Amino acid sequence: MGSKIMTKSPVPQNPMPAERLLELDDVHVHFPLREGLVKAVNGVSYHVDKGEVLGIVGESGSGKSITARAIMRLLPKRAAPPTGSIRFRPRTGEDFELSGLDRNSRAIRQVRGRHIGMIFQEPMTALSPVHTIGTQIMRTVQLHMGLGKVAARARAIDLLAKVQMPRPAQMVDAYPHQLSGGMRQRAMIALAISCDPSLLIADEPTTALDVTTEAQILELLKSLQSELGMAIIFITHNFGVVADIADRVSVMYLGRIVETASVDDIFYAPKHPYTQALLRSIPRLGVDQGRRLPTIPGMVPDPFSVPEGCAFNPRCGHAVAGLCEVRVPPEKRFGAQMSRCHIADQFVQEPANV
Amino acid sequence: MSDLPATSLSLPDDVLFSVRGLKKYFPIHEGWLKKHVGDVKAIDDVSLDIRKGETLGLVGESGSGKSTVARLMLRAYSLTDGQILFRRANGEIVDLSGLTDRQMRPLRAEMQMIFQDPYSSLNPRMTLLELVGEPMLIHGKGNDGEIRDRVAELLKVVGLRPEFINRYPHAFSGGQRQRIGIARALALNPSFIAADEAVSALDVSVAAQNINLLQDLQEQFGLTYLFITHDLGMVEHISDRVGVMYLGRLMEVAPTEALFSKPLHPYTEALMAAVPQPDPRGNRARKRVPLKGEIANAANPPSGCSFHPRCPYAQPKCSAEVPALRTVDGGRQVRCHFAEELSLVGAIA
Ligand SMILES: Nc1ncnc2c1ncn2[C@@H]1O[C@H](COP(=O)(O)OP(=O)(O)OP(=O)(O)O)[C@@H](O)[C@H]1O
Ligand SMILES: Nc1ncnc2c1ncn2[C@@H]1O[C@H](COP(=O)(O)OP(=O)(O)O)[C@@H](O)[C@H]1O
Ligand code: SF4
Ligand code: SF4
Ligand SMILES: [Mg+2]
Ligand SMILES: [Mg+2]
Numbered sequence: 001m002g003s004k005i006m007t008k009s010p011v012p013q014n015p016m017p018a019e020r021l022l023e024l025d026d027v028h029v030h031f032p033l034r035e036g037l038v039k040a041v042n043g044v045s046y047h048v049d050k051g052e053v054l055g056i057v058g059e060s061g062s063g064k065s066i067t068a069r070a071i072m073r074l075l076p077k078r079a080a081p082p083t084g085s086i087r088f089r090p091r092t093g094e095d096f097e098l099s100g101l102d103r104n105s106r107a108i109r110q111v112r113g114r115h116i117g118m119i120f121q122e123p124m125t126a127l128s129p130v131h132t133i134g135t136q137i138m139r140t141v142q143l144h145m146g147l148g149k150v151a152a153r154a155r156a157i158d159l160l161a162k163v164q165m166p167r168p169a170q171m172v173d174a175y176p177h178q179l180s181g182g183m184r185q186r187a188m189i190a191l192a193i194s195c196d197p198s199l200l201i202a203d204e205p206t207t208a209l210d211v212t213t214e215a216q217i218l219e220l221l222k223s224l225q226s227e228l229g230m231a232i233i234f235i236t237h238n239f240g241v242v243a244d245i246a247d248r249v250s251v252m253y254l255g256r257i258v259e260t261a262s263v264d265d266i267f268y269a270p271k272h273p274y275t276q277a278l279l280r281s282i283p284r285l286g287v288d289q290g291r292r293l294p295t296i297p298g299m300v301p302d303p304f305s306v307p308e309g310c311a312f313n314p315r316c317g318h319a320v321a322g323l324c325e326v327r328v329p330p331e332k333r334f335g336a337q338m339s340r341c342h343i344a345d346q347f348v349q350e351p352a353n354v
Numbered sequence: 355m356s357d358l359p360a361t362s363l364s365l366p367d368d369v370l371f372s373v374r375g376l377k378k379y380f381p382i383h384e385g386w387l388k389k390h391v392g393d394v395k396a397i398d399d400v401s402l403d404i405r406k407g408e409t410l411g412l413v414g415e416s417g418s419g420k421s422t423v424a425r426l427m428l429r430a431y432s433l434t435d436g437q438i439l440f441r442r443a444n445g446e447i448v449d450l451s452g453l454t455d456r457q458m459r460p461l462r463a464e465m466q467m468i469f470q471d472p473y474s475s476l477n478p479r480m481t482l483l484e485l486v487g488e489p490m491l492i493h494g495k496g497n498d499g500e501i502r503d504r505v506a507e508l509l510k511v512v513g514l515r516p517e518f519i520n521r522y523p524h525a526f527s528g529g530q531r532q533r534i535g536i537a538r539a540l541a542l543n544p545s546f547i548a549a550d551e552a553v554s555a556l557d558v559s560v561a562a563q564n565i566n567l568l569q570d571l572q573e574q575f576g577l578t579y580l581f582i583t584h585d586l587g588m589v590e591h592i593s594d595r596v597g598v599m600y601l602g603r604l605m606e607v608a609p610t611e612a613l614f615s616k617p618l619h620p621y622t623e624a625l626m627a628a629v630p631q632p633d634p635r636g637n638r639a640r641k642r643v644p645l646k647g648e649i650a651n652a653a654n655p656p657s658g659c660s661f662h663p664r665c666p667y668a669q670p671k672c673s674a675e676v677p678a679l680r681t682v683d684g685g686r687q688v689r690c691h692f693a694e695e696l697s698l699v700g701a702i703a
Contacts, residue, residue, distance in 0.1 A: 059557035060528075182648065210416035211584045212645040215628040237557055240587070244630035244637050263634045281562035282632050283591035285614060286702030291569060293562040293591070299527060300557075 016087055016095075021198055021231050022048040022071070027084035027099070029066050029075060036304040040066045041082070042255030045331070048199065050091065053225060053232045055246030055263065057239065057278075059300055062252040064235045068201050072112060073103045090115040090198035091229075114144040117192030117230075121204040123184040126191060127176045133160070133187040134172035137194050144195045159190040163220060182213035186220070193224060200225075203235045218245055239282055243267060248336075251275045254300070254311040261337040271332075271339035271347045273318045310342065318343060363447040365439055370546060370578045371404040371427060376436035378422055378602075382653055394652045396422045397434075398602040401679065404546075406441075409572070409579040411593030411610070413586065413625065415649045418599040420582045424548040427580070428465050429458050440465070443545055463493055463542035468535050470551035475535055476523040482509065482534060483519045489541045508537040511574075513567060529560035533567065540571065548580040553588065565592060586629050586701065590614055598622045601660040602652055604679060608686040615700045618688040620665045626701040659690065667696055 016023055029041035041063045048054045056064050069075050070082050086098040088111065096115075101108040112118075120126055128136060137156040141147050147155060153172070160168035163186040176184055185205065192200060202221065206214040222245060225232055236242055242249055242263070249266040251259045251274065259272035270276045280294040298315045301307060307314055313324040323342055332344045339347075365372055377400075379393035397419050404410050412420045425431045427438055429450050438450040443464055450458065469475040476485055486508055487501040496504065506516035512533040523531055532552065539547055549568065553561040569592065571577060583589050589596055589610075596613050598606045598621060606619040617623045624645045630637055647664050650656055656663050662672040671691055679689045690696070 059559065180648065210649075211625070212415055212628050213648070215630070215645070218630065239558065239632035240630040243632050243634040267632065267634055278558055279632070281559050283562075283565075283587040284633065285587055285590055285631055292566050295562045295566060296559045299529065299560070 016089060019049045020047060020087075021050045021089060022233075023085075023087045024067070024071070025085045025087075027067065027070055027082060027086060029063075029070050029082045030080045031076075031078055032080055033078070038303040039255050039306065040079075040303070041070060042306075043084075044252075044255070044257055046250050046257055046260060048231050048233060050198070051225070051229045051231050052247045053234055053245055055242035055249040056233060056235045056252060057237060057242050057249060058252030059237060061300065061303065063255040064252055065203055067252075068118075068203055068233065068235060071098060071201065072116065072118060073098060073101055073105075073108045074112075075103070088115070088199075092198075110144070113140055114195045115197050116199045116201060117194075117197040118201045118203070119185075119188050119192045119205045121207045123181075123188040124176065126188045127184065129176055132173050132175055133179075133190070134174075137172075137191050140191060140194050155194070156190075159194055160187070162193075162224070163187075163190045164216075165190070181209060182216065185209060185213070185217055189217075189220065189224075193228065193230070196228060197230060199231045199233065201233045201235075204237070205234075206241060207236065207238070214241070221245065239279070251278070254303075254306050256311065256340060257338075258312070258340045259338065265337050269337075269347075271334065271337060271344045272341045273316045274312050276347070277315075277317075310340075318346075363439055363449055365441055365447050366403075368405045369403045369439075370406045370441050371402075372437075372439040373400060373402045373423070373427060374437040374439070376400040376402075376423070376426060376438070377434040378419075378426055378431060379434045392653055395602050395655060396652055397426065398655070399679075400436075400599075400602070400604050402597060402604060402607065404578060404580060405594075406545075407572070407576055407578055408594040409581050409592050411589035411596040412580060412582045412599060413584065413589055413596060414599035415625075416584075417601075417649050417652065419602045419652075420599055421550050422602075423599070424467065424550055424580055424582060428462075428467055428548060429453065430467075440546075443543075460493075463489070464544050465546040465548070466539035466542070466544040467548045467550065468532070468539050468552045470554050476531060478522060478524055481520050481522055482514075482537075485523065485534060486537045486541055489538060493542060495542065504541070505537075508540055511540065511571070512537045513563075527560070529556050529564055532556065532564055536564075536567065536571070540575070543575070544577070546578045546580070548582070550582045551584070552581075554583060554585060561588070568592070584629075586614075586626065587631065590702075598625065601650055601655055603660060603689060604687070605661065605690070606686070606688045607679075608688075611702075612686060613700070614702045617698045617700050618682065618686060618693045618696075619690050620667050620696065620698065621661050623698040623700070624664070624666075627699070629701075631701070667692060 025045050027041055027044045031038040031040055044067050058064050071086055084099060088096040088098050096111060134156045137159060138152040141155050142152045157168050157172050160171055165171050165183060165186050179187060206217050234245055246263045249263050250257045253274050259275045277296045283293060296315050309325040309327055310329050313319045320342060329340045329342045331338050331340055376397055378397040379395055381390050382392045382394060384391045400423060414420055426433055433451050436451060439447055440450055441447050483505050486505045490496055490501050506519055509516050514533055523534060553564050581592055593610045595609050597604050600621050605621045628645050645664060658673040658675050659677050662668040677689045677691045679687050681687050682693055
């Protein structure tokens with residue numbers, strides 16, 4: 001246990017359960033802008049257990065990426081200092097209070113390089129255009145795993161083989177621009193998993209890919225996850241993808257998690273009207289929804305005018321006057337399912353796709 | 355139209371567009387002499403009818419040629435070969451393939467395109483009045499007052515408030531910008547609209563609203579759509595018939611339900627197996643075999659059936675002979691030597 005990486009926790013907390021890898025508690029990230037205050041992340045709590053895949057879905061602007069960047073301490077400069085607690089315990093056993101770490105601290109750089117890998121929609125945000133992919137992987141493993149040059153190169157080739165890069169022994173010397181989109185995505189994954197991280201944060205990693213390449217990358221991530229025992233936070237707005245890869249799913253709306261449940265409960269027994277409405281609006285194969293898709297009335301409000309009470313209330317068909325526009329719904333729990341809706345207990349196994 | 359070549363072309367009564375033997379090769383030049391060393395065969399022998407009032411979906415991997423087909427039909431590109439017959443609103447049938455830009459001009463009003471990226475396809479320095487009114491201005495349809503009235507009406511038609519007429523596109527969300535693009539496409543009363551990944555970049559709830567809008571407009575104005583997408587759920591929802599493209603060729607064309615329940619081409623089956631659906635139990639039950647490898651290089655397509663290097667059913671004949679697009683099983687079309695013998699699995703029961 002490297003005591004120098006432990007930081008003083010602002011609030012005394014109960015110990016994390018043994019299976020816990022990451023725990024966010026009431027995390028806030030606000031942007032004080034000229035036009036007003038944007039509460040991009042407005043009290044987010046979730047956890048990830050060792051080796052599981054947590055899917056995060058939600059429409060653009062709901063705060064998925066900013067939450068991920070709060071974990072990595074890589075928030076945009078304009079953000080106010082985030083609040084809330086983020087605890088992380090990689091498989092090496094140290095306890096990190098990420099919420100107490102500065103974006104440039106030694107400890108967070110160690111966490112980023114060694115324990116948490118990150119992949120993005122656009123591979124070039126993670127890869128340097130002026131170095132070969134081999135050089136980039138070698139640097140990381142030399143720095144964080146203390147490997148020598150020869151061992152590092154061998155590991156780079158191994159990793160490229162692991163992500164099913166064709167001809168890894170040659171591709172190790174390729175520059176990113178020489179690769180196709182799918183191959184670049186594989187190179188970025190190889191870099192992200194190079195030090196055997198306990199957690200991989202994947203922010204829309206397949207959104208820009210072609211359907212068949214997307215399917216290949218999903219298969220790859222699933223096999224790496226089971227082979228390496230790595231947990232994944234998979235951020236996407238594609239419900240097909242999340243149904244395919246996630247064990248549990250959290251749904252975000254306007255800076256809050258409105259529902260978290262097992263992937264089956266999210267799809268077959270959602271207990272939040274927003275989840276239910278979203279699922280109804282997706283056309284599904286073999287399900288005749290008639291000519292019109294059921295839609296959610298109105299649009300996502302702009303971040304400066306988030307409604308009082310339950311932020312979904314102006315668009316919600318179940319809203320209870322005098323309650324929903326006044327009080328923020330608490331997190332209601334039903335076993336492993338959580339719904340932030342005042343009337344969540346009324347949704348008994350409501351199938352979303354009828 | 356006096357300046358169009360005189361024709362005695364004919365089309366079946368219910369057909370709006372008929373594409374025959376369409377080819378588009380993009381030349382590859384190399385070296386300092388810019389020597390012509392080969393061609394990207396972006397479209398290689400595509401034949402297709404689009405019926406009046408229908409929605410024809412077009413699916414296929416990236417690079418298969420979907421957008422190029424649409425651009426050729428609208429004559430945004432010149433053809434390498436083939437015929438494009440189009441039935442005008444006045445009943446006249448024209449072959450667009452050889453027309454000059456000047457000859458195409460009056461016809462452009464009748465066919466429009468809407469695009470994926472609502473951000474880059476609208477000039478940020480133009481107001482909605484200018485953006486939506488521009489096609490009318492160009493085609494000399496109405497004076498300032500008439501154009502303003504028509505733009506206000508079009509904004510209403512696509513569900514935007516007419517008071518927005520003097521605003522700029524940056525003030526709108528992605529879904530609303532898409533609607534501005536739709537209003538612009540409708541300005542000249544087209545009969546045909548090609549929608550290229552029109553809702554692919556939108557969030558699911560916004561995509562659903564805009565899909566409903568497109569269907570309402572189709573009903574209201576009798577529009578015919580070519581709907582290009584990689585979203586199989588969406589294409590199943592909106593299309594009457596679906597064409598499946600691979601490496602510049604149509605591999606299969608069929609009525610939507612038939613295609614999804616009983617594909618006749620191995621590539622169609624593979625595509626359906628690859629795409630995860632919003633149904634975790636279904637995904638687990640289906641054997642999801644991701645298609646191996648990548649789409650081949652269109653500059654150097656495989657011999658015979660261009661799908662053969664990735665096809666699990668390939669036989670020796672497949673690399674030797676190019677299969678023709680044949681009509682089988684009650685009007686379906688398929689380009690596979692063994693379509694009748696294979697028993698393929700669809701995405702729906
Ligand atoms: N202007 C061009 N010059 C050279 N090659 C081109 C040009 N436009 C398209 N191509 C090539 O033609 C083929 C078909 O491209 P097209 O854009 O029609 O594919 P698509 O099916 O629309 O793909 P996507 O799903 O990525 O939009 C590809 O091999 C592409 O590289
Ligand atoms: N650099 C920034 N400055 C100001 N606001 C930002 C910045 N980055 C994100 N936001 C705002 O934070 C909110 C959440 O953004 P984000 O996490 O990127 O959403 P998602 O990933 O769910 O699409 C949005 O309202 C967005 O406009
Ligand atoms: S709290 Fe009220 S408004 Fe919010 S989702 Fe539940 S019923 Fe709808
Ligand atoms: S022709 Fe042969 S290679 Fe092509 S799809 Fe049919 S079986 Fe497969
Ligand atoms: Mg994001
Ligand atoms: Mg395209």
